[in-house]
Amino acid sequence: MPTKRQKNVWRSEINDIIRGACGGFLFGIPLLYTMEVWWIGSLAKPQLMMMAIALMFVVVYLLNQIEGFRKRRYTGLAHQAAMDTVEAIAIGLACSTFVLLLLRELTPETSLRESLGKIIFESVPFALGVALANQLLGDIENSNGERQATNSTTKKTGDELNATFADLGATLIGATVIAFNIAPTDEISMLAAATSPAWELAMIAASLLISYGIVFQAGFSDQQKRRQQKGIFQRPSSETIMSYLVSLLAGAFMLWFFQKLTFSDPWTMWLDHTLILGLPATIGGAAGRLAI
Numbered sequence: 001m002p003t004k005r006q007k008n009v010w011r012s013e014i015n016d017i018i019r020g021a022c023g024g025f026l027f028g029i030p031l032l033y034t035m036e037v038w039w040i041g042s043l044a045k046p047q048l049m050m051m052a053i054a055l056m057f058v059v060v061y062l063l064n065q066i067e068g069f070r071k072r073r074y075t076g077l078a079h080q081a082a083m084d085t086v087e088a089i090a091i092g093l094a095c096s097t098f099v100l101l102l103l104r105e106l107t108p109e110t111s112l113r114e115s116l117g118k119i120i121f122e123s124v125p126f127a128l129g130v131a132l133a134n135q136l137l138g139d140i141e142n143s144n145g146e147r148q149a150t151n152s153t154t155k156k157t158g159d160e161l162n163a164t165f166a167d168l169g170a171t172l173i174g175a176t177v178i179a180f181n182i183a184p185t186d187e188i189s190m191l192a193a194a195t196s197p198a199w200e201l202a203m204i205a206a207s208l209l210i211s212y213g214i215v216f217q218a219g220f221s222d223q224q225k226r227r228q229q230k231g232i233f234q235r236p237s238s239e240t241i242m243s244y245l246v247s248l249l250a251g252a253f254m255l256w257f258f259q260k261l262t263f264s265d266p267w268t269m270w271l272d273h274t275l276i277l278g279l280p281a282t283i284g285g286a287a288g289r290l291a292i
Contacts, residue, residue, distance in 0.1 A: 174288020
């Protein structure tokens with residue numbers, strides 16, 4: 001019995017961390033594609049870094065008092081909120097470090113001070129997203145069970161083709177909204193120029209993993225019913241892959257729309273730029289699927 005209880009505790013903790021990380025990606029990924037933040041972080045003095053961490057702690061602490069990233073709440077326990085705040089900041093630092101490494105903004109040649117500055121400043125929106133994880137796209141089953149039951153019956157009797165088009169449409173809308181804000185910037189070209197094929201493969205894997213985590217693992221927006229939803233691509237793996245392809249299509253269209261790519265450009269240039277923009281577009285597409 002103690003072993004089973006211990007396993008449940010660890011499973012719950014892992015789920016909380018996944019939920020927090022996914023909330024961080026939903027909230028913080030657009031700022032990671034902003035070169036001004038890279039420059040501010042690389043030039044920041046230690047005093048400014050410490051001030052950023054202190055302000056981040058205060059804001060995240062207040063958010064944890066209201067909602068937080070855990071399903072279970074500890075009302076009135078200040079020390080628990082403080083512990084959750086430290087964990088939320090740690091998750092934010094880890095996620096921002098991972099993406100900066102993936103985008104080649106952190107390399108072995110980057111100095112320690114510059115690396116710390118970039119990580120700390122980029123982790124601010126991630127930590128806020130962690131603390132807002134449940135509030136962003138929390139499970140509303142308990143708060144509105146009757147409506148959820150009605151929707152479930154409707155979905156079960158609905159046409160599979162309509163369910164598939166609904167998912168693809170939501171993915172396209174969410175991916176387009178995010179890509180629309182990033183595609184016109186020069187960051188995509190800068191990042192694509194520094195990315196090798198091996199890192200592009202890593203970016204594809206990261207995009208698929210994050211998308212799967214947001215929709216099927218983080219516990220957002222009635223996750224269990226999403227797994228049971230009917231449609232042509234409604235298995236978690238096939239839906240994730242198809243949604244990723246749709247997000248890439250949305251990203252490529254936005255790059256062409258803003259004249260960052262033309263039909264006279266080589267296909268390798270289209271591939272590089274589209275995969276770079278595909279990461280935030282995929283996260284936007286995942287958010288779009290949760291919204292339906």
